[in-house]
Each structure stands twice: as C-alpha cells, then as structure tokens.
Amino acid sequence: MPAPSVAVVTDSTASLDPELAAERGLTVVPLQVVIGADAYDEGSAEATPERLAEALKEFRPVSTSRPAPAVFLETYRAAAAAGAEEVVSVHLSGEMSGTFESAQLAARQARNEGLRVECVDTRQVGVATGYAALSAADVADAGGSAAEAAEAAAARAAASSSYFYVDTLEYLRRGGRIGAAAALLGGALAVKPLLTIEDGVVSSLERVRTSGRALARLGDLAVAAAEEAEGPVEVCVAHLASPERAGQLADQLAERLAEQLDGREVWCTEIGAVLGAHVGPGMIAASVAPILR
Template sequence: MSVVVVTDSSSRLPADVRRRWGIREVPLHILVDGTDLRDGVDEVPEDIYQRGDATTAAATPAELSAAYRQALDDSGGDGVVSVHISAALSGTFSVAAKTAADVGPAVRVIDSKSAAMGTGFVALAAARAAAHGSDLNAVTAAAESAVRRNHAYLVVQRLDNLRRSGRIGGAAAWLGTALALKPLLRIDDGKLVLAQRVRTASKAVAAMVDRICEIVGDNTAALAVHHVANPTGAADVAAALADRLPGCEPPMVTDLGPVLAVHVGAGALAVCVEVAP
C-alpha cells in the first residue's frame, strides 16, 4: 500500500490527472437561491459569478471524515496527506485539521497557502512522492516543500466580486476608490494582496507574465493558467509564457471553477507556478 493524497475541488486538478496519481477530491460548496451545490458534483449555473447572492462554503466535516477514513483504509494504514486551499481564503483547512485530529495522527493536513493549481501543484508533489513509495513523513515533507516553491498572480476585470467576498488583504484599503485601476494581485503567505497598480487590463496581464518569468528565471517550473469565462485571454497568456519560458513544459490551461469564480468575477486571469527544487 502507499500514502493516499486528498485535496479539495478548488485545486482545479483535471480528472485525468487525479486518476493518474490516485488523488481523492472533496467538494467545496456554492450557496445560491437557497440551494447548496457541491462543486464538481452538482450542476452549477454557468453564470454563477454574476449572481450577487452567491456565496461559497467549506467542505463539511462529514465529507472530509468520509474521505479520510476511506483513504486511510485504502492506504493499508500507511497514512493520508490532505492538501487544501489557503486557510486565509477558505475555512476548509480549519475544518480539515479538526476532522483529521478526530480520525487520528495518520492523517496530515497541509495548508497550500495558495489556490487553484497553487493547491493542485502541492497535491501533485505529495502524490508523486507517495507513488515512489515514500512514507507519511516524506510525503508530508514533499508537500511542504512544494508550498514554499509556489507563486500565484491574478488579474481581475472588475472589483465588485472581490469587494463582496472580503477575501483580500493588503489591497482592501484602496478597493473602494480604485475603480479605474486593473490591479495585479498575488497570493502572499496565503493572503490575496496587491502586487501592482496598473491602469489597463492589458498592462496588468503583461505585468503578470513579467513577474512569472522573473520568478522562474533560468530554472524549470510547472505552470498553470486559469480564467473565468475568458478562454482567449488564458490562451494568450499561456502562449506568452511558453514563448518566454521555453525550458518549461507548456502551461496547463483550465477555468478557475465556480467556487473561485464567485470571488474574482468574469474575465479574471490567473497564473500559478511551482519552481522546480
């Protein structure tokens, strides 16, 4: 048997990747019109990011407990490593940590301090270590190493969703008066903060590509480009990164999913990068 890796649906790991590496997924929740919808399980309205009354919620203790107990059983007792969206952005990590404590010490919970494939890359690092036969401590260490090597940037087209969500740190003070700006945001120690004030969306996207290229430098890295209802913009960013970082594999391109879309709104573009050790 081997250690089993669990993550949540915000990680944006494609189903075929999860199957290949044996990664289990628990759903986060979208609450709209009095209905609780499970991300990745229930049908979610395509325009969910335009629903002003839509909110999100963490995975439930029951869902996490069931996933952990099944994974622990399937591991033959070798253990479980559970990787989740930043504790500063969601209550999922807190719920997961409490649930894991109830299940037992063979379940380790990791705060990815990121979101989308920033979380996904950490889960993948853990799953690869598990596939190579690493024990619970080594798989945990692989995940923690990946957390330190991850970076994420985001460009939003409108500030309304961010303002409603309240999930923004250092930029909160100027959001109310910065309507003419297209902010470049980054995730810093798990928090979404302002990286740069930019006057146009195109310049913000260019600045995001520049930042990623500076981070990678001459190293190799895994890259992912995300979007909300903006596949053309995502394709352009992916092409720019592939052109400027020829030593890296072409970026994975996926949508941000309904949970994250509720908070960042239509047109958003994001890049997550994991620099090789």
C-alpha cells in the first residue's frame, strides 16, 4: 500500500526564505504585524523588516496578531484539494503565540472533514522552527506519514539551541514576552542581555557590559552547542537592522565550526516583522540545529 501524500505547513515566524519554502513544497501561513492602525500580513510589501525597524525607532505603536483558525482550515483544505492525504503543521512556541492554538482548532475541524492533521508545537521561535519544518518535509519527501514527520520536527526542535542578543529588553517587555522587572533591571545596569529559549519561553541567560562582548559570547555559546551535538549541524545567524554585525558573526562561526558544518554554509538572514516587533532593531541571534539521523 503506497505511503500517504503528506503536506507540510508552517508559519511566517519560521523565517524560511520564500524560494526555499517553495522549493521544498512548504506552505507558509503569515502572522500579522500591526503598525499604527494598519494590519499587514508578514512577508507583504507593507510589512518589511525595514519598515518595522523604522516604526519602532519612531516609537509608533507596533503589535502582532496570530492567524485565525479559519485561515489554517482553508490552508489544510487547499492541501487536500491539491492531493494531500495528511498534513503536518509546524509552529512557533505556543507559550509565546496563539498560532499553535489556531492550528489545533483548525486541525480538529479538518479531521471532522476526513483530513488527518498533525500539529507540532516546536517550543522554539525563528529559524529553529524553520529547521523543524524542513525536517518534517524531509520525512514527507521520503514517504513517511504525517505522524512520522511530526515526530521528526519535534525532535529537531528539541535538539536545537537558540541564543540572541538585544540592545534593549524594552520591546520584549512591551509585548509581554519577558517580565517587566527584567526589563527595568537591564536598563538600570546598562547591560547587554543574552537570552535563550527555554521550555518554550524567553529566558535570561547572561548579562555583559558591551555589545562587543555580547556578540563574542553569542559566538562562544553557538560553538559550544554545536560541539555538544557531536555530529553535523546547521547554523543560522539572524538579525534585525544589523546586517554588518550579523555577517561578521556568521563568518566567524563558519570558520570555527567548519568541521561540524561539513561543507554547509552558515545561513545569515534578517528576521521578519513579527519577531522583529518583539526584539527591536539591533537584535542578533544564533541558532544551532543538529542534523538527526
């Protein structure tokens, strides 16, 4: 009996290049960014990282919004109409966004209509979610089921490490992604915070005095995570409105992790407007995703 055809869905915070997503057959559901009184789909011409960074610098009101369950349901129905027998839907941490909940609600309705949908809460954000979605696509391409693809995505996400530096904790505080006390403490000490994703939420990791030291430490943390993996890894450096510093870190990691990368390039990308709204201009992140066999 032939394996079922499996479609892979993710959301725009996975930070996948549109061409790569299309090449791998992934469907990307956009979150929305609200600038002033106007809401835009992430990835649209109106919701570019540049426009988002400009709005934040000008202290214009910026917020974000999850996709409605109806949007996911239509996505799942479209996958079925295109021939998919099952769907795996891979998303950012449910602790930080209602996106996963929307996917789950839509999945229940889709199952009532006869389409099996497996939802994955990666408990990650950004590129770590993207790597998980790509692992799901690998399994689907190899003829695996949606359940097997979901298991691969969850395992890849759990094995991944995400570290990031922000110029200020204020944007995370405004969005409710980190406690107000931490934001005030960071400002009072004029420190540069290093953060990580732990148990699906933003967690304070270390504090250093200068941005230069913060970026150096970010590199050390990424190298340690890659070496701990004891096998090949994929690495991404992401940023918002800081391409030069991100490029320098990516070059350094490419050199220091040449053996673990095994010929792969360090992916360097700018995050989208939704994640950018919560971290602010100047953010630099390093994600290390072990390649699981």
